Amino acid sequence: MPLDNDDGEAIPTFLSLRSSRTPLRKSSAAPPQLSFDLAPASPVVKPAPPAAPREPILYTVRQLLNEVRQRLEQVYAAMLSVEGEISNCRPAASGHLYFTLKDGDAQLSVVMFRSRASLLPFQPKDGMHVELRGRVSVYESRGQLQLIAESMRPRGEGALQLAFEQLKRRLAAEGLFDAARKRPLPPFPHCIGIVTSPHGAALRDIIHVVRRRHAKLNLLIYPASMQGAQCPPSVAAGVRWFNHNPERVDLILIARGGGSFEDLAGFNDEILARTIAASKLPIVSAIGHEIDSTIADFVADLRAPTPSAAAELITQAQHRVGDRVASLEKRVQRAAQFHLMHARQRLSRLSAEQVLARLSDAISLRHQRVDELRFRLTAASTRRQSLRMNRLSALQARLRSQDPGVRLSHSQRRLAQAEDRLSRIAKDLILMRRSRLERTASRLTALSPLAVLHRGYAIVFTDSGSHAGSILRSAAETQPGDQIRARLAHGTVTARITAATLPPASAPEKQPQ
Numbered sequence: 001m002p003l004d005n006d007d008g009e010a011i012p013t014f015l016s017l018r019s020s021r022t023p024l025r026k027s028s029a030a031p032p033q034l035s036f037d038l039a040p041a042s043p044v045v046k047p048a049p050p051a052a053p054r055e056p057i058l059y060t061v062r063q064l065l066n067e068v069r070q071r072l073e074q075v076y077a078a079m080l081s082v083e084g085e086i087s088n089c090r091p092a093a094s095g096h097l098y099f100t101l102k103d104g105d106a107q108l109s110v111v112m113f114r115s116r117a118s119l120l121p122f123q124p125k126d127g128m129h130v131e132l133r134g135r136v137s138v139y140e141s142r143g144q145l146q147l148i149a150e151s152m153r154p155r156g157e158g159a160l161q162l163a164f165e166q167l168k169r170r171l172a173a174e175g176l177f178d179a180a181r182k183r184p185l186p187p188f189p190h191c192i193g194i195v196t197s198p199h200g201a202a203l204r205d206i207i208h209v210v211r212r213r214h215a216k217l218n219l220l221i222y223p224a225s226m227q228g229a230q231c232p233p234s235v236a237a238g239v240r241w242f243n244h245n246p247e248r249v250d251l252i253l254i255a256r257g258g259g260s261f262e263d264l265a266g267f268n269d270e271i272l273a274r275t276i277a278a279s280k281l282p283i284v285s286a287i288g289h290e291i292d293s294t295i296a297d298f299v300a301d302l303r304a305p306t307p308s309a310a311a312e313l314i315t316q317a318q319h320r321v322g323d324r325v326a327s328l329e330k331r332v333q334r335a336a337q338f339h340l341m342h343a344r345q346r347l348s349r350l351s352a353e354q355v356l357a358r359l360s361d362a363i364s365l366r367h368q369r370v371d372e373l374r375f376r377l378t379a380a381s382t383r384r385q386s387l388r389m390n391r392l393s394a395l396q397a398r399l400r401s402q403d404p405g406v407r408l409s410h411s412q413r414r415l416a417q418a419e420d421r422l423s424r425i426a427k428d429l430i431l432m433r434r435s436r437l438e439r440t441a442s443r444l445t446a447l448s449p450l451a452v453l454h455r456g457y458a459i460v461f462t463d464s465g466s467h468a469g470s471i472l473r474s475a476a477e478t479q480p481g482d483q484i485r486a487r488l489a490h491g492t493v494t495a496r497i498t499a500a501t502l503p504p505a506s507a508p509e510k511q512p513q
Contacts, residue, residue, distance in 0.1 A: 062140065069138035072145075076136040082108070082147060083131040083155055088260030089124050091117075097124065100260065101132065101147070109139070112149040120152060126261035127161020130154050161261070164268050167295055171270070176277045177298045183282045185302060185314065186250045191218040192314060193249035193281070195238035198223045202255040202286070202307040209311035217315060220249055226256040231266025235296075236275040243280050251282040253314065254296060255307040258289040267294035276300055286310035453489035461485045463494060475500040 059067075084101035091097055095114030100107050110132065112120075124130070134149040171177060192210075196203050198221055210217050222238035225231050235254060242252050254276075256264070266272075267287050276283050276299045285300035286307040297303040304310030400406070445451060449459070460472040463485040472478065482497045 061143070065138055065140045065143055069140065072136050072138060079133050079150065080136060080147070081131060081133050083129065084108070085161075086124055086128045086130055087126055087262055089126050099124065099126075101130075102262070109144055109146040110134075110149050111139075111146055112152065116150055124152065125161075127164065128154055164295070167268060167270055167273075168298065171273060171295065171299070176273065181277075182301045185282050185284065189217065189250035189314065191220055191249045193220050193222060193238075193242040193252045194255060195222045195224050195235055195242075195252065196255040196307075197226045200226065200255075200257055202257045205306075205308045206253070206255060206311045209308050210315060213312065213315045227259070227263050227266060229266075232269035232272040235266070236269075236272045239275050239279055239283070246281060249281065251284065251314070252279065253284045253286060253307075253310055254300070255286045255310060256288065257307070258292065264288050264292055264294055267296040269295070272296060273299045284310050284314065450489070453487070456489075459487040461487065475502050 082101065084103040087100045087102045087107070089097070089099040095117060097112040097117040099110055101110050102108075112134075130152050131154075132147060132149045133151045134147045137146055137148055138144070139146045175181070194203065194206065196206075203221065207219065210219065220242075222241060224234040224238045226235070239252060239254075242249055254267075256267070264287060273295045276285075276296055282301045284302045284304055285294070285297045286304040286309065287294050287296060290305035302313065304313055453459070461484065462468050462470050462472060462478075463483040465482065472484065478484065478497050478500050480497050480499055484495055484497060486493045486495065
């Protein structure tokens, strides 16, 4: 709602000043104060309805921005919490952190000073969804609304970043990022096919580097859209065109300057990535700055930090050859000048007497060298002769050890020793066997029946009847008139039985009562 001044007139708002078509004129009065209403439920600025048509007041840009900043800081004196997706994050060398907070099509510039940025427990990156607490202000040098962040915490990944990571993982699983499929760049290309915007700073940087390092290298430009929805099909068309005309170029360079994550989103397209992977020509990707990463960078055969660095990498071999040739040329010139100066100095110092003296010295040195070589030859001959004498002595000693007479004498001694051992063993064996035989004979004699006969006994056999030749053990087995034969210790006798007497029967045992 509008405010009134002391005279009761309505003060124009910022919106009414922007919508006014009346030419501004200078006024001696002080610039009016702008007013904003703050809704009770949400910190949204509501401009007052336009005042009645009146003559506008002239502001300078600084006055207007200063007034807006002061009023914003008064209205939003308390800390605000804002969430969104980080984009175009730029850490400064001073330690301050600058980035853009996006939410759909809306975006807000954010700055976090070093005292607060150094306390962050994580590293902010493009695509991160974060929640910020800070104060709203206006950056007067750019006339830009910004948020001075005091704290920040992550709230999840942004949509673009999440899609980027998912596509990256899928293509990596298919092997499109493998180092084995990367092709080397030709060391001495004649022409480079560049897919880029013909009006961009990247092309000017490439041309400057190439002309400075290798002026004979040709460049063939394929104009393409490097940002927006037309970027992926346009760049892919350029890659396909160069592959359909391989005789024109030796390699392809895709170049673009730096930008936010959203500006480089066209190079995260799957169709473009597969077109680059299917290229028959080597492809160098030089998209954004060194901190920027796109799917095209991972699929390309070589990734360069910047377009200028890509031009340096492509012309590296030519530049090294030129530098090497120039360096060798300078060395040859310096060496020739040095030798020429040294020869002139020697020539100026020489005279006839010096030449003769030097010639005499040279001859003396040659004589000394001859004597030294003679001494060395004598020493070498003596040493070689001594080695051969030692070897001859060793061979003679070996030959003496192999003399047949010596070997025969040694064999005879061994044979005599063996005969002595055999004789001793035979005697011992005979004595042992003889002693064993005597013991066995003694035992056999002790058990022989003949030994019993020598003690006066006899063995009686029947000599008639059916049992003739059997030994008699009892008188009951004979009858008077039977003929018997007795074997004595010496000889045999034959007799006839006249009577047979049996021993009396033993008395029967007395039975117990």
